[in-house]
Amino acid sequence: MNQEKLAKLQAQVRIGGKGTARRKKKVVHKTATADDKKLQGSLKKLAVNNIAGIEEVNMIKDDGTVIHFNNPKVQASLSANTFAITGNVEIKQLTEMLPGILSQLGADSLSSLRKLAEHFPRQCERCCGES
Template sequence: MDVEKLKKMVGAVRTGGKGSIRRKKKAVHKSNTTDDKRLQTTLKRLGVSAIPAIEEVNIFKDDTVIQFQNPKVQASIGANTWVVSGAPQTKKLQDVLPGIINQLGPDNLDHLRRLAEQLHKNAPGAAEVATHEDDDEVPDLVPGETFEAASEEKHT
């Protein structure tokens, strides 16, 4: 830390000039426990209940997977609310995919296959072939023409 910056910080604490007393009121630091208590009361209002014995939770988002190992999972089916608490790890889909495939059922496997196809299409270097047969776009106008004149020429 810079000495001049430190002197400025010390000077900002004083109420008067040099030799005067310091502030008597301490700055109160708000703790995160109040936020946690607020969250827990809101979750109680929704009627969530704990779901035991879940070893792993994977949340798929685009080409990444947010993975929780041994999370605390709570759910309220009526409120369509799921709460996953724990330490998340963000990983690429390609790294996690081999370990996840054996855990999926047939419905989820189809969904994962569609996701992989979509990622393959959007991969860098994949060429998109555009067809202009059924293009319903507005044609480019020559400078000086108007839309009305161009549409009259097209219909005649």
């Protein structure tokens, strides 16, 4: 960039005359640890209790993806009807989780799995037929 364009841009952000600050306020971004502390404080107010012995948590979405927590920290407050699951998360396809997830699937998920199994051979025919 040439000096004229830079001077024009600098003049647009300057509030006062020469020697004054260019901006009114400094934007401070929150860190993730600050949010975690606020969340833990809110959970403490709800009197949540740790639930031990949970090895994994799987949340199955309508589009066939699974939100998978391995060794999560699970906290619950039955009086407040609140459950909190924290830990490392992985987003996987339902087909990647088979066959271990079959025992966790309900009736709705099994029907969607059947539909997925019906579409799978058709997709293979399209892929193999085109190449």
